[in-house]
Amino acid sequence: MAEYISILGAGLAGSEAAWQAAERGVKVRLYEMKPIKYTPAHHAPTFGELVCSNSLRSDATSNAVGLLKEEMRAMNSLIMQAADATRVPAGSALAVDRVLFSEFITDHIRNHPNIEVIEAECDRLPDDGVTVIATGPLTSDPMADYIRDQLGCGGLHFFDAAAPIVDAESINMDVAFFASRYDKGDADYINCPMTREQYDTFYRALVSAEEAALKEFDRETQKDLTVFEGCMPVEVMARRGYDTLRYGPLKPVGLIDPRVGKESYAVVQLRKENKEGTMYNLVGFQTHLTFPEQRRVFRLIPGLENAEFLRYGVMHRNTYLNSPGLLCADYSMLSRPNVYFAGQMTGVEGYVESAASGLVAGINASRRAREMQPLILPRTTMTGAMALYVQNGSVGSFVPMNANFGIIQMPEKKVKGGKAARNAVIAETAMATIQELLPEISK
Numbered sequence: 001m002a003e004y005i006s007i008l009g010a011g012l013a014g015s016e017a018a019w020q021a022a023e024r025g026v027k028v029r030l031y032e033m034k035p036i037k038y039t040p041a042h043h044a045p046t047f048g049e050l051v052c053s054n055s056l057r058s059d060a061t062s063n064a065v066g067l068l069k070e071e072m073r074a075m076n077s078l079i080m081q082a083a084d085a086t087r088v089p090a091g092s093a094l095a096v097d098r099v100l101f102s103e104f105i106t107d108h109i110r111n112h113p114n115i116e117v118i119e120a121e122c123d124r125l126p127d128d129g130v131t132v133i134a135t136g137p138l139t140s141d142p143m144a145d146y147i148r149d150q151l152g153c154g155g156l157h158f159f160d161a162a163a164p165i166v167d168a169e170s171i172n173m174d175v176a177f178f179a180s181r182y183d184k185g186d187a188d189y190i191n192c193p194m195t196r197e198q199y200d201t202f203y204r205a206l207v208s209a210e211e212a213a214l215k216e217f218d219r220e221t222q223k224d225l226t227v228f229e230g231c232m233p234v235e236v237m238a239r240r241g242y243d244t245l246r247y248g249p250l251k252p253v254g255l256i257d258p259r260v261g262k263e264s265y266a267v268v269q270l271r272k273e274n275k276e277g278t279m280y281n282l283v284g285f286q287t288h289l290t291f292p293e294q295r296r297v298f299r300l301i302p303g304l305e306n307a308e309f310l311r312y313g314v315m316h317r318n319t320y321l322n323s324p325g326l327l328c329a330d331y332s333m334l335s336r337p338n339v340y341f342a343g344q345m346t347g348v349e350g351y352v353e354s355a356a357s358g359l360v361a362g363i364n365a366s367r368r369a370r371e372m373q374p375l376i377l378p379r380t381t382m383t384g385a386m387a388l389y390v391q392n393g394s395v396g397s398f399v400p401m402n403a404n405f406g407i408i409q410m411p412e413k414k415v416k417g418g419k420a421a422r423n424a425v426i427a428e429t430a431m432a433t434i435q436e437l438l439p440e441i442s443k
């Protein structure tokens with residue numbers, strides 16, 4: 001048995017991986033650059049820091065990420081123990097007190113007899129033993145360069161973007177109206193209709209508005225920059241042509257304004273940001289405008305004249321590997337089986353998904369150190385389906401993916417009773433599979 005394994009990064013994936021290996025009796029050296037150096041999004045010295053929202057999303061097994069969490073609980077996940085111990089009321093979502101959550105993880109890691117924490121910024125693999133790289137979407141530059149140039153991973157940087165969120169009470173419902181396109185399903189969207197003149201005013205303001213300066217860390221990645229089409233800033237899309245938005249996110253077709261009984265020239269749609277419907281995001285409005293410009297320009301949208309912005313749109317770097325062809329479903333490299341990756345950089349997306357990949361990578365790195373065969377979870381489980389997506393997702397167009405029922409194996413027989421009944425069968429099968437494999441998983 002190897003003397004120890006190395007894990008780089010004590011974020012959500014790295015902490016989970018360290019815990020899983022240590023719980024199997026394997027010695028772990030866990031490297032973390034905080035508090036010596038922080039990424040632009042990390043601020044606390046503790047491990048498993050949540051860099052943005054404090055929500056780990058739905059906790060119901062009828063939801064893909066809810067099922068993933070339940071599987072992780074069954075597999076002794078540290079991140080799930082921390083979440084359950086520090087949860088705050090949030091309806092059917094699992095939200096946590098972020099400070100207590102990270103403290104819980106840090107205490108368990110620092111007090112584990114098999115884990116040694118080393119505070120250092122890594123710029124290479126520490127040695128040629130078994131290593132898990134979990135330095136995250138904001139991996140510091142020397143390590144990102146090493147991964148790309150020395151490990152031959154061709155790490156890809158791109159900008160990820162978020163749209164602004166407004167307070168529902170500040171939307172003028174004398175102008176805006178609830179409807180879904182072509183009246184399909186529930187009327188979940190708030191629609192802000194525009195006349196031709198209003199669109200013209202808005203359009204001219206948008207294309208000439210001031211953009212935020214690129215942060216240093218973003219500027220440095222300009223050479224590799226790929227603007228992810230699905231996340232194109234609204235102002236960039238607008239500059240492609242006067243009508244581009246009207247054929248994109250501001251498409252008016254199928255949305256009848258009840259006050260005039262017809263379609264408008266353009267429509268801005270807002271989608272619920274939370275279950276209670278107290279916050280709405282502007283659909284397709286990911287943006288890189290300065291905050292004052294967002295306030296000025298987006299308030300030109302009819303119905304949003306007095307909008308209160310709860311969060312402005314932001315863009316940030318996201319680094320991930322083109323994993324298919326590079327990684328196996330145990331998260332090890334095809335070309336260097338001693339090297340594992342875990343977390344957001346493998347192409348899973350989200351806090352829980354990152355931790356789940358850390359769980360699988362940690363188990364497998366510890367198995368390799370003990371000269372055991374890899375443990376590949378089947379596609380009937382959400383944890384296994386995510387790992388198989390990372391291994392097999394189409395090369396070239398590979399994009400980070402949240403847990404979802406589109407990647408898990410469907411029941412063999414058609415389930416009567418619609419999607420909810422089908423998802424219940426999927427969840428039941430997944431949990432039964434985990435229970436059945438638990439003796440092997442726990443080794």
Ligand SMILES: Cc1cc2nc3c(=O)[nH]c(=O)nc-3n(C[C@H](O)[C@H](O)[C@H](O)COP(=O)(O)OP(=O)(O)OC[C@H]3O[C@@H](n4cnc5c(N)ncnc54)[C@H](O)[C@@H]3O)c2cc1C
Pocket residue numbers: 008009010011012013014031032033034038039041042048049050051052053054120121122123134135136137138139140143316317318342343344345349350351352354355
């Ligand atoms: C700005 C931003 C906001 C996000 N918001 C959300 C959200 O709201 N909800 C959601 O579900 N997901 C969100 N994500 C996506 C993702 O879930 C998180 O980034 C998540 O923290 C990823 O987990 P990880 O373990 O892969 O990386 P991280 O949690 O980032 O952990 C990586 C760790 O490695 C350390 N590190 C980096 N480089 C080195 C080095 N060279 N040597 C040693 N240590 C190093 C870092 O300090 C950090 O502690 C967001 C991502 C970003 C970038």
